[in-house]
Amino acid sequence: MNLQQLRYVRETVRRNLNLTDAARALHTSQPGVSKQIREFEEELGVDIFERHGRRFVALTPPGRELIGIIDRILLEVDNLRRVGENYAAGDSGRLTIATTHTQARYVLPRVIASFRERYPKVRLSLQQGNPSAVARWVLSGEADIGIATESLDHLEDLIALPAYTWTHSVVVRPDHALANSGALTLQAIAEYPIITYSKEFTGRSHIDEAFAAQGLAPDIVLTAIDSDVIKTYVELGLGIGIIASVAFDPERDRQLKCFEAEQLFPINTTRVAIRRGAYLRDFTIAFIESFAPDLTRERVIEAIGSNRTADAE
Amino acid sequence: MNLQQLRYVRETVRRNLNLTDAARALHTSQPGVSKQIREFEEELGVDIFERHGRRFVALTPPGRELIGIIDRILLEVDNLRRVGENYAAGDSGRLTIATTHTQARYVLPRVIASFRERYPKVRLSLQQGNPSAVARWVLSGEADIGIATESLDHLEDLIALPAYTWTHSVVVRPDHALANSGALTLQAIAEYPIITYSKEFTGRSHIDEAFAAQGLAPDIVLTAIDSDVIKTYVELGLGIGIIASVAFDPERDRQLKCFEAEQLFPINTTRVAIRRGAYLRDFTIAFIESFAPDLTRERVIEAIGSNRTADAE
DNA sequence: TATCCTTACGGAATTCGTAAGCATG
């Protein structure tokens, strides 16, 4: 048994049991992967993959049990590497953050600016996608941490720590009928065409819930994953916009009038997601702390509940 | 990085940082271990062992973090093997039980008899020792499960499940002054020489607590780890004996008179200990269930809280 | 001076890539 065999099995499972794909992804030859998997199965005495002729069609029952263990082993192997880097190259390395557009565009810039000042030698990369992709990237290890407002709970191997809360705002053109009204109501908003986020994004589910709770059927004429796109179409007069409050910039968005809507829609919580059992580099924890000062180093270590010993600086 | 390197590091730590010992224990050459450890350290970029000249004198800080991760990896590697065996050779294999004398002599025989009937192809082995040795064997993987009454709690990586409770009995010779008294008291017992278990064994701590709580200083003239030894010396007239109630056999022990002492000494709980995160073979779980019917298969799987998927037969 | 880790070196075993084979959809 060796680690390479475990990697081959894991990758083959991840690639929908396509061994050829797995070999390509691992930059190695397909027969090599085939042989190693065979030998691994022989050593364990059980088949991991159910084969129809020469094709893999499913995991066997022992295969399903093994894959969970294999995932944990390879996670811990990554952790060994990270511990090494943390001590050997404390302030340099790479930090991959999976997140959504709103975070990347409106929240992270100031955090990243200060992070880069403190850790100039860390190479940052942002993986942008929808919240379930964010969760997937963190779970697979492609990203170190994930930041999103939805879809980060209800996953056993994902730890989602609340970072901050925020509310939506309504934006309209200055010449819109609602522009000079007093306090907005959901009823009033529902009379006009609406532009807001796509399903799954940036608290959209809370928007839908709020309307549904009052039996309203809003006319959502356009959705986007992107606050800038929403604002652009509001400016064009296509409807009124519902966006995250952080996405309104009084300086830039002079063509729009903004109403805070914290009374109308439920409060949203943006969370930082970490893979359970993953070892976090010091600078990763520092990033989280700088993103959400409530999440102190101690609380993060406590929450991931593993690996890091108490005396680790 | 490979698994062999991890084994070398773990064994060296277990052997008090003596690499030569570790190599011997692993049936390999000492220079081979040295080289592999060096290469592993180089790959990670940190030293694991602190060296004075050419001697290992301590773990470095990263070393302390790494060793925990290494232990988990190697545990999971064992788990892979066990899953394989569980499916490939379901009803055969080896089950090692670490336990104390009282359990091995008075409690386990009937459990083992029925277990052997159900799983005739499983080779059983009993590792007998004091409770802290039991804990150590389970933690190191030398035993699959541990059964003991003391010293099994307060260890993070050990899960101790309550199996059954029991109380002590007092045994005396029929010609002893107490033989025909009514209900015994601690005061009465403390007047005579006492023979009972050694420190750490079979509820001895509860016996001491009971006397101490009443300010009594019993005259313990002889201690043994072994109920049979205790009974033998009681028969010789050296004193009165305090033993686990299960260790009294009315058939065999006709030369002794036995008083149940559940009022005098606190109740004892015998526990089954499992290493956290270890995969248990089906027959291991069956053994536990047969030892303590309260510990059903579901509750055991729940308690170890890992590895085994819900659908595992 | 005994213990114990490191270095050097050579043979054995393992790993991995290329080429060809064969079964399924």
Added chain:
DNA sequence: CATGCTTACGAATTCCGTAAGGATA
């Protein structure tokens, strides 16, 4: 017949043992 796993084989690498070296307590 295209896709996709397996078999065969040879080269490169890795692993591991023996022998010798050097440092500490």
